[in-house]
Amino acid sequence: MKSGYFPGCTLKTNAKHFEDSAMQVMEVLGHPLEEMENWICCGTVFSMTTDDLMLQLASIRNLLRAENQGYDELITLCSMCYNTLKRAKEFILNDEENLRKVNDFMYKEDSKFKGTTDVVHLLSILKDRITFEEIKNKVTKPLTDLKIGAYYGCLLVRPKELAIDDFEDPTIMEELVDTLGGEGVVFPYRLECCGAYQTIIEKDVTVKRTYEIINSARNAGCEALITSCPLCAFNLDQRQKETSEEFLEFSTMPVFYFTELMAIALGLKWNKDWKKLHYIDPVPLLKEKGLI
Amino acid sequence: MPKNVPMVKVYILGEGFDVPEGSTIISALEYAGFQLTVGVGCREGFCGACATLYREKGDYKLQAGLACQTVVTDGMNIAQIPFVPAEKPIYDINKLDPDIEAFKTIYPILFRCVGCNTCTKICPQDIEVMDYVQALIRGDIAKAADLSFDCIRCGLCALRCPAEIVQYNAAILARRLTGKYLLPNSPDLEARVKEIAEGLYEKKLQKLTKSDTETIKKQYYDRDIKTV
Numbered sequence: 001m002k003s004g005y006f007p008g009c010t011l012k013t014n015a016k017h018f019e020d021s022a023m024q025v026m027e028v029l030g031h032p033l034e035e036m037e038n039w040i041c042c043g044t045v046f047s048m049t050t051d052d053l054m055l056q057l058a059s060i061r062n063l064l065r066a067e068n069q070g071y072d073e074l075i076t077l078c079s080m081c082y083n084t085l086k087r088a089k090e091f092i093l094n095d096e097e098n099l100r101k102v103n104d105f106m107y108k109e110d111s112k113f114k115g116t117t118d119v120v121h122l123l124s125i126l127k128d129r130i131t132f133e134e135i136k137n138k139v140t141k142p143l144t145d146l147k148i149g150a151y152y153g154c155l156l157v158r159p160k161e162l163a164i165d166d167f168e169d170p171t172i173m174e175e176l177v178d179t180l181g182g183e184g185v186v187f188p189y190r191l192e193c194c195g196a197y198q199t200i201i202e203k204d205v206t207v208k209r210t211y212e213i214i215n216s217a218r219n220a221g222c223e224a225l226i227t228s229c230p231l232c233a234f235n236l237d238q239r240q241k242e243t244s245e246e247f248l249e250f251s252t253m254p255v256f257y258f259t260e261l262m263a264i265a266l267g268l269k270w271n272k273d274w275k276k277l278h279y280i281d282p283v284p285l286l287k288e289k290g291l292i
Numbered sequence: 293m294p295k296n297v298p299m300v301k302v303y304i305l306g307e308g309f310d311v312p313e314g315s316t317i318i319s320a321l322e323y324a325g326f327q328l329t330v331g332v333g334c335r336e337g338f339c340g341a342c343a344t345l346y347r348e349k350g351d352y353k354l355q356a357g358l359a360c361q362t363v364v365t366d367g368m369n370i371a372q373i374p375f376v377p378a379e380k381p382i383y384d385i386n387k388l389d390p391d392i393e394a395f396k397t398i399y400p401i402l403f404r405c406v407g408c409n410t411c412t413k414i415c416p417q418d419i420e421v422m423d424y425v426q427a428l429i430r431g432d433i434a435k436a437a438d439l440s441f442d443c444i445r446c447g448l449c450a451l452r453c454p455a456e457i458v459q460y461n462a463a464i465l466a467r468r469l470t471g472k473y474l475l476p477n478s479p480d481l482e483a484r485v486k487e488i489a490e491g492l493y494e495k496k497l498q499k500l501t502k503s504d505t506e507t508i509k510k511q512y513y514d515r516d517i518k519t520v
């Protein structure tokens with residue numbers, strides 16, 4: 001089984017700390033990530049327009065290139081890449097006419113798209129392949145006394161055909177937090193939409209969502225959130241600036257990529273550069289808990 | 293021209309002409325009587341002025357090439373694209389950093405790329421155009437500069453792009469930023485630029501501008517070219 005890693009653009013820019021921490025974590029767990037060559041943007045969001053195949057090409061081209069590079073599966077960290085690649089693959093493979101058109105169009109690639117490469121999210125690899133017991137054995141600095149809310153958003157669990165866990169009541173991320181010695185807290189708004197791209201055209205919509213989601217987490221006792229999507233992270237972390245301005249009684253909360261906390265628990269050094277990519281400074285909380 | 297050169301038929305803007313076999317598109321155009329004032333420059337495949345669309349006999353596919361480098365075939369249909377009025381924003385390179393922010397501000401259109409690869413298919417220089425656009429989208433400026441190095445700015449990629457991106461102008465920004473900020477400084481180059489700025493070639497150039505065409509031609513053909 002040959003696994004490739006599909007980064008996606010945001011992991012190379014605004015979410016560099018997501019990639020860095022994941023790379024280091026996987027190294028420690030004995031499954032280093034191998035980046036595929038010549039990848040392009042995944043297409044950003046799965047298009048539900050059924051007759052505009054142009055919008056599926058980016059995803060399919062990535063999968064085809066991965067196929068040609070001999071990968072049986074592509075591992076993604078970004079929930080959005082996971083969702084987009086996986087849905088595009090199903091959409092094209094399940095329709096002979098679409099498959100033929102897309103292959104005709106991509107005649108410059110080395111071969112035709114067959115759909116032999118699976119798309120898998122890193123969380124599934126951690127749970128099913130490496131297993132949480134194994135990870136637990138490697139924890140050297142447990143997240144003792146740290147109450148973490150797992151924010152799933154929509155893309156990991158919807159539509160249900162590609163959900164990485166129960167699509168209405170997932171527990172995979174809370175289990176991971178428990179594995180790391182912390183306390184995974186279930187809070188009501190963990191599957192609510194964060195407002196996604198409304199953040200660009202209707203910023204206020206996401207500000208309101210952020211307010212509701214973070215308050216919901218705080219009321220349930222969370223001290224920080226984890227996510228696996230750069231867009232959720234942007235809305236929940238960066239948008240706390242506007243949220244604080246709009247709602248005066250709002251109190252802020254750090255937002256992590258789940259791999260950052262894994263890195264800490266596995267005894268890796270907290271990288272000072274990661275802090276710069278957070279809007280709400282997570283350092284005071286980590287210090288308070290004696291984690292850095 | 294020697295006698296009995298075999299001729300081929302080409303169609304220029306739809307009109308048929310007989311031209312000598314083995315001509316480039318440029319020489320075919322001139323043989324057919326067109327006087328080229330635009331759409332030609334170096335005649336050596338470097339300047340990018342001669343982008344041309346053509347279709348070969350019996351083929352459905354529109355192809356593109358440099359008129360000075362592409363040899364005509366019998367039944368070829370030809371139309372030159374002498375100029376592409378593509379967007380070319382003005383910026384101050386000293387105020388930019390070599391990162392993704394520069395491209396978000398100056399070429400936000402890049403982020404519309406759908407990964408169709410149409411630009412790569414058309415590029416007469418065989419550049420991986422889509423891949424340099426994608427490198428820019430993820431902030432890998434040096435990679436984009438490297439991949440686009442052979443670009444001669446013919447503009448065909450922009451003409452074909454369904455997302456209306458101006459790939460080649462964005463690529464030049466990538467190469468400028470790379471040259472200015474990412475590559476190591478060359479002390480030799482700096483010394484050379486200083487020498488020239490101080491007037492090293494001033495006299496020679498003045499003499500040259502005053503010479504007549506014949507003298508210049510003679511000097512050009514007699515020039516001493518160092519081969520490595």
Ligand code: SF4
Nearest residue numbers: 008009010042044081
């Ligand atoms: S969805 Fe976002 S992170 Fe994923 S590849 Fe596209 S732009 Fe990059």
Ligand code: SF4
Nearest residue numbers: 415443446447449460
């Ligand atoms: S990249 Fe575009 S402008 Fe440059 S040579 Fe290729 S087609 Fe022409």
Ligand code: SF4
Nearest residue numbers: 405406408409411453
């Ligand atoms: S033609 Fe335009 S949209 Fe298509 S790959 Fe090239 S830059 Fe992207």
Ligand code: SF4
Nearest residue numbers: 051052053054105454
């Ligand atoms: S593929 Fe060609 S004909 Fe079809 S919609 Fe696109 S531009 Fe039009």
Ligand code: FES
Nearest residue numbers: 333334335340360
């Ligand atoms: S005339 Fe300069 S490239 Fe053809």
